[in-house]
Amino acid sequence: MFKTLLGAVGTAIIMGAAIVAPSQADAQNRIKIGLITTLSGPNAVLGREIVDGFALGVRHSDGRLGGIETEVVQGDDQFRPDTGRELAQRMVERDRVDIVTGVVFSNILLAVADPVLRARSNPFVISANAGPSEFAGADCNPNFFVASWPNDGTHEAAGQHAQNAGIRRVYLMAPNYPAGRDALAGFKRFFRGEVVGEVYTQLGQTDYAAELAALRAARPDATYIFYPGGMGVAYIRQYSQLGLIQQIPLIAPSFSADQTILPGVGEAALGVFASTFWSESLDNPANRRFVTDFEAAYNRIPSPYAAQAYDTARLIDSAVRAVNGNVANRDGLRAAIRAANFQSVRGPFRFNRNQFPIQNYYLTQIERDARGRLVMAMRGTIFENRGDAYVEQCRMPG
Amino acid sequence: MALDRRAIVIAVLLGAFAVLPLAAELLDQTWYIGQFRKILIFAIAAVSLDLILGYGGMVCFGQAAFFGIGAYVVAILSWHAQRNIPVFGLFPGTKAIWITWPLAMLVAGSTAALIGLFSLRTAGIHFIMITLAFAQMIYFFFVSLRAYGGEDGLRFRSETTVFGLVDTRDEVGFYYVVYAILCLVLFLSWRLVRSRFGMVILGVRENERRMRALGFATFPYKLAAFTIAGAVSGLAGALFAVEESFISPAVMHWTRSGDLIVMVVLGGMGTLFGPVAGATLFLLMEKFIPDFTEHWKLIFGPAIVLIVLFAKHGLIGWAAPKGTQREGH
Amino acid sequence: MTVLLFIEQLLNSLQLGVTLFLMAAGLTLVFGIMNMVNLAHGSFYMIGAYLCATLIQHTGSLLLSVPLAILGAAAVGLVVELTTLRALYQRDHLDQVLATFGLILFFNELVKVLWGPGAILIDVPALLSGRVELIPGAPYPVYRLVVLAAGLAIAVFLWWLIARTRLGMLIRAGASNRTMVGALGVNIARLYSLVFALGCALAGFAGLMAGPIYGVEAGMGDAILIKTFVVIVIGGIGSIRGAFVAALIVGLVDTFGRILPVLLGLPAALAEMAIYLLMAGILFFKPAGLFPARG
Incomplete structure (x- = not known):
């Protein structure tokens, strides 16, 4: 009988513990960013570039994007849409992130975007790589930004x-x-x-x-x-x-x-x-600083993936600064992101009506x-x- | 006495599942309601596998394929309903569950019947490999089904109501719908394995030759069991599609079929309720251990080996041992 | 389709065929002799590839790395056999499937811990990186020809081993009547270990040859494992000859299944499903495969 009760109670405790475990109150003036990217398999190198580029962007704000406490929650989508979607659900619903970024592949971004855009906490997607045409056209969404390029x-x-x-x-x-x-x-x-x-x-x-x-x-x-x-x-x-x-x-x-x-x-x-x-050869002050610091930090020349992720971090920094760190003010934050008031490493950059970039191609x-x-x-x-x-x-x- | 113990364990666990959404709401952790809903859905699939694996001794390594088919039926019908494009240009799509869910079971069940026709003529290792290979074929069929997203999966709007009573977007309401379906599946399965039909299936597991000698044409029984299991797995898939409003071939990857077998054995084969416990433990581990260590499979893999070697009675067998390892004797 | 293209595809399919044969040979022997399903066979393919990639990076010597990697795969196989699989020979197939499924999870995670989650891209050895014009106008990579030749050489070696040596005699005897071999005073445990290690060596060899072509990554053995199952089922479980014939057929169907839809404008859906349709068709007429090893 003892074993019976032990087994039943044990299972109930595990189920209960799973629920209670992480429930921190959201502090004021603090931004949480969910970085979902591909860190396994043959394309792991792309995710690595994104992670490093983004980290350098955060470092150029002294670890505080827009001058407020910044937490980056990272997840590996394993190059699978369903895994990416699970991560997205967990990040917006449990970890309550304000922004999801970092996805490399469009098929994964399509799976990731829905749960983020549907979440009650009204978070944003700012893509640091994939720019699927669906979201540029019919599915465009006020909470969905692309800081890299439209796919084509x-x-x-x-x-x-x-x-x-x-x-x-x-x-x-x-x-x-x-x-x-x-x-x-x-x-x-x-x-x-x-x-x-x-x-x-x-x-x-x-x-x-x-x-x-x-x-x-x-x-x-x-x-x-x-x-x-x-x-x-x-x-x-x-x-x-x-x-x-x-x-x-x-x-x-x-x-x-x-x-x-x-x-x-x-x-x-x-x-x-x-x-x-x-x-990497593009000549402008922001890019010279980025390439030099990236090489110093990681001992390799950055790729466009790193540049995009760096720009994404700089973009977020500019927007958070514009709302004085009040990221709960989603309308203000959205407007500030749309303004794209930052020095992109690619030269001229602004957002189109669909919140995809308008930029040069070389x-x-x-x-x-x-x-x-x-x-x-x-x-x-x-x-x-x-x-x-x-x-x-x-x-x-x- | 033994049965009482088991009844207690089952009652405690089902009770825990019943109050779980209320507890999660109280603690403002609604995310967990969705997670446990998924656990219940996979538990249904695990119970369906137990019917043939635990009771019939048929080691089907392709149960996830039937799950996926059920999910795709719902997904495709909903997708068409959302876009107002007729399916195959013939009939309109729909989100009405009284059409989509039975159809999911029908298509998954018929596919199982077809595969059963080929595979049930074999036994042992042939059966394992053939079910695996057919499941791969279905997996690749959906991978190459460009019109419905192929490998990238299909996004669709799944929200619907259960007979006008419960909105599936209602976190708690839909949880109880899934919970009720699991209970119903458990009850019907319990009736099934105790019926004459169930006795024949058990007999086939113990000694198929003897059953034939006794005058039972075993093949139709096995085929029927295989078909039922496929249909129930398809129902679980249908629920999963509504839950996720996204479906990709990943749910029928062959390792998912392997996971289902692990759930059944972990919980206790041929116990019906064991797979529910097994699915719960397996999915809880899969979701929460990565919070502590990324490399949990380094421990989980050998743990499976140890369970196989030393503790095959499963969770249920451990918590509430019976005279014999499997029910129905 | 031009003749040149056809011949080139034929070479590609042969190359896939011999790789599949290297995998299938070990798996089918283990089944035939020990009556054992080993899902973890693909792990040794992966281990062979990882070991060889690492050895080449450190030693720079191909001639040293290849035999060491093969021995390494065999050694890991031996350890697994002695610690785990030995206890499973008497168990039912479900236990074997589950335990070896657990081993797959373990090995896939282990290489991620040891080598990182990303893929390792290794170069084709400089010695073999050229091209030859076997057929005028269509240069073919030397490396792929070497893979093809090595695979065929192993097939001949296996035939010799099984048909002409004492070990082979025991293997044949074990496959047809297990208890009898034991009764004749042969050390069955040692025979099993030897056969298993041999199978792992073959899988490791297949994996290390595939490394430069497909890349080396965790889980690389899983996809080829399923194709190997198809080969074994088609060939007849336990039959080396069946494995050889079926491997070549599956290689052909898979390669041409990928290229024909492109050329003829057929739905690409056929490409990945082709070998499974083939399997279903063959099983319908011959449920025990083309060369059933025993009744």
Whole structure:
């Protein structure tokens, strides 16, 4: 009988303890930020960039965004939408965070955003990376901001570059997920030539032997790819292993040509053209400070992911300052974020009506810097003050 | 006496589940209501697996697939209702649970029947691997189902009412709906395993050849049990879809089927209530231990091995031992 | 589809086929002889890959790293066999499934603790990083050819081991009549350990060869494990010959299943489901697989 009661009471206690455990009162003038990002698997390096970039942004406010106590709750979405969603629920409902940021992948952001935007505490999503077209258009939401780029922005710029360069027949490849489809749609929006192949591979796939054989058989003038992270390293390596890189020039967005890719790819990437909204070589005071301090802190050149996350932290800092630390004043905070009154490392930056960025896009080429490291060197501006193609579908008042 | 003990344990646990939302509201920790609702939903799936695994001895390594199918039926119908696009261009979508939930059970059950037709002709290791492989096939089917989100999952508006009485957005109200369904599933399963049908299934587990020699055509019985388990798992999936208003193929990943087996064995096979306890403990650990250590599976993995080797009676067997390990003798 | 593309795909599918065979051989032997389901077989694939990646990073020597990594995988396998699996041979399949499922959780977490959660990307060894024009106009990576050749060589070695050596005789005898082998005075426990370690070595070898192609990360063995199950079920559980034939078939169907929808504009849904449809079809006509090992 003793064991019976013990067992039953024990279970009841566990259930009860689970409920009582963490219930701290929300202090006044204190901001809690939920940082959900990908820290496992082949794309862990992207999450690392976001975490480090954001941390540097917080450090540049002496650890206090907007001058108030700042707590960052971090979670690893493990590259899975359902895990990201669980984290989001926990962060807004249990930890009561004010802002959720950090998600790398659009499919995960779509799963994460709903529970945040629906929560009673009225928190914000400020994306530091993914900018899915759904939220730029029909699903735009006053509590949803993108501080990086609309998903297809960089790809539109690449399409325009391919058009400018006189390329006629192009082969397109991307992983099969929202950002992959947005990417190729963006490229095609500005490229007027012939698309001889448009192939979507499984997200996370790192063996492209079969697809590359089909690509070679199609004999395009150039290949445009969107493969971020580990997929990009694997793709460009295999592209070069097959000897394709000399025959069929590769055009890439920054995601497949930045510092998360270049050290892994090495020599093979030299000469590749990449479109981007930011580069480590971009010359402005905010960027010089960011790149120098990032290298000093982490001993590597930052990638665009780190730059976006840094900008997100600076954006939050500016907004919290504008409401004098009263983050419970959500309307005031929202207006202050929309004002985007901070020095972005990418140069000009402001929010569109759908709360996605309006910014410049640049052409870069991979070359060696003074210290022999591969970097994205500036070659010109493709677009100035470009918004996105979806803002018309957004019914949110400006 | 033994049965009394077990009755006490069951009553205490069901009682704890019953007062839980009230306690959570009092402490202003409503987040936990949702978490425990999910636990109850997985408990239903675990009970369905216990029907075939614990009572029938059929080690199905694909129960999560039926769960996922049920969830997708609700998700797809709701998605169509929300957008006003006919399903397959034929009939309108709906959120009415008297259509969606039975349909979820029907589709999950028929899929189970179809898979059962192939897999139940085999036994032992073949059965394990074949159910696993079929579940993978279904997983990949939904992964490549672009129209409904594929691997990224499907977002939809799930809010509906239970016969006009309870709004599913009502945290506490929906909790009790799930709770009532779990109790109903437990009761009906209990009746089932005590029926003549249940006796045949138990006989198959103990010695299928003898049952055949006694003149029972065992295959239809096994197929029926497999189908029922699939349908009940589909019902759990339907509840999960309403709960989450988001569904992705991740819920039918093969490790989820493995988790369900662990829940059943952890709680006690062939005890019906054991899987409820097992699901509770498993999911509580999964949700809360990561707060203390990120690497809890480093301990949990070997713990499963130890449980298998030394303590297979499960939580129920430990808290309320009976003369025999499994019920129904 | 051009002939060149076809041949190139054929090579790709053979390469996947031999990898699957390396996995399936160990798994099917363990089943045939010990009557044991081992879900954790994919963990040894992962361990082989991690060990080799680490050894190459530290020693820089391929010739040293590969044998050491294989031995390492076998050694881990031996430890697991002696401490855990040995106690499971007499248990029912459910116990085996559960315990080895627990082992998967353990090993996936262990590599995260030891090597971090991110993936390790290792280079194809410089020696093997070139391309050859086997067929004029379609250069093929040397590394993939080496993987293919090594896999085939192992298949021949296994055939020799099983058909021509005393150990092989015992394995064959054990697969057909377990108790009889014991009655003949053979040290059954040692035979089991040896067979299990051999299976782990093969899995480790498959994993380390896959490392440079697919990347090395926690859980990398899980996906290939399921495909290996399909191979074993199709080939007939316990049959090495069946595993070989089925591995090649699954390699073909999987590779062409991925490329044909792209070329013909069919729904991509077929790609990932192809091998499971194949399995369902074969099982419908042959419930015990193509080469049933025993009745």
